Amino acid sequence: WSPDGTRIAFTTFVNGNNEIWVMNANGSGQAGLTSNVVADEHPSWSPDGSQIVFWSDRDGNYEIYVMNANGTGQTRVTNNLASDFEPDWQPIPLAGRIVFESDRDGNVEIYVMNANGTGQTNLTNDPAIDRAPVLSPDGTRIAFESNRDGNVEIHVMNADGSGPTNLSNNAADDYAPAWSPDGTRIAFWSERDNKDQIWVMNANGTGQTNLSNNAASDFRPAWSPDGARIVFKSFRDGNGDVFVMNANGTEPTNLSNNPANDGQAAWSPDGTRIAFSSDRDGNTDIYVMDADGANPARLTKTLGASASAGAPAWSPDSSVIVFVCGTVGTRQLSAINADGTGRTRLTRNAAWDEHPDWRRGSDTDLDGVIDNADNCRLVATTTQCDSDGDTYGNRCDGDLNNNGFTNSQDYILFRAQLGQPSAAPTYNQADFNCNGFVNSQDYILFRQLLGSPSGPSGLLP
Secondary structure, three states: OOOOOOEEEEEEEEOOEEEEEEEEOOOOOOEEOOOOOOOEEEEEEOOOOOEEEEEEOOOOOOEEEEEEOOOOOOEEOOOOOOOEEEEEEEOOOOOOEEEEEEOOOOOOEEEEEEOOOOOOEEOOOOOOOEEEEEEOOOOOEEEEEEOOOOOOEEEEEEOOOOOOEEOOOOOOOEEEEEEOOOOOEEEEEEOHHHOOEEEEEEOOOOOOEEOOOOOOOEEEEEEOOOOOEEEEEEOOOOOOEEEEEEOOOOOOEEOOOOOOOEEEEEEOOOOOEEEEEEEEEOEEEEEEEEOOOOOOEEOOOOOOOOOEEEEEEEOOOOOEEEEEEEOOOOEEEEEEEOOOOOOEEOOOOOOEEOOOOOOOOOOOOOOOOOOHHHHOOOEOOOOOOOOOOOOEOHHHOOOOOOOOEOOHHHHHHHHHHOOOEOOOOOOHHHOOOOOOEOOHHHHHHHHHHOOOEOOHHHOOO
16 A cells, blocks of 8 residues: 555556556556566555555566656666565655665675665675564664574664674574564564464563463464554464464463364454454355454355455554455455445456555554554644644644644645754744654655644544
């Protein structure tokens, strides 16, 4: 999804190869951005939604490219004989920079570069395989997998590549680090003790604890938005079920508790529900249940022996679920309201459209958790400057002309201040994060405020 939530970029198989397409959020306006005889894949939006980074083998090997959001200006930003792939655009604090994996040095390394391809830097620079970089919630650190000590371990380094440290440091293989929402802990999946289990450790590697601690296979941890619980898939009851446990490993509970195969759990951003896939009624379909496992409900009803629906992904406001559906011959993207109404087919062609992902919002109130509060007008505190004196801090108030609404007029005023110190005589309210300068970070915050009321009469729930 584009950062403003209005468009979806996706990879589709058309005319004999993978291409990058874009469409409106309701499935209309589908248009191809790339058109080559080779593969163009893995689109990722820039923080301001104006560009898309992707990888392509159009020049004989996989390289990173960037283009405008309308498909123009396609530019190769890496240029070497090795393969560069899986780009990701990180807005904070690596605003305007891209982290990615590359084997240009003979093995897979983690690199960072400017959006225009300059300043390419090997962050790991080690003869081992370093991959799967995951930025901490505050963007200052990167957790990743590495076999530099002989087996796959969870490592962490500063965002500039300095201070690499083996956190898990165990003879068994450890995979898939997942930061807690507050950035203080890392959950991961480990093969130690000759079984797949969910482990957690402090962000400095101390306090490693087997959370699931069961003879059956437990894997794929995902934190609840408040960091209090972890959902995972387990075969401890003889089949795949969705389980949840407290973040300290206590009170593991089978939430789905069904003889069928349940999995692909996705926690709603508001923390109240869990979407998952299940074949309990024959075909694999999308279901939703309360966070405590109550009130399971089937949302989709696929027809035909080979039809299925899966891979649910929530919208940032927890109201809509986008998912994959189809048969062996075709897969398409659809969306459905979280109550099961309003099912809409987003893509419609003979190709394969898969792997939808809904871009989450930002932690606008800086409490370490992405939640409903980030979409509200918060009363200004001592840590939030309030330039217009309406008791609503700059971070939560995009109404620059004080007319009671954040709209295109405020956008014009914001653009006039972009790049200037916040001490400018007028409209210094554009310094949303109160860091003394109006820059791209403020732009990201402003985009989230567009179309919202402001002031005491415009409080959002």
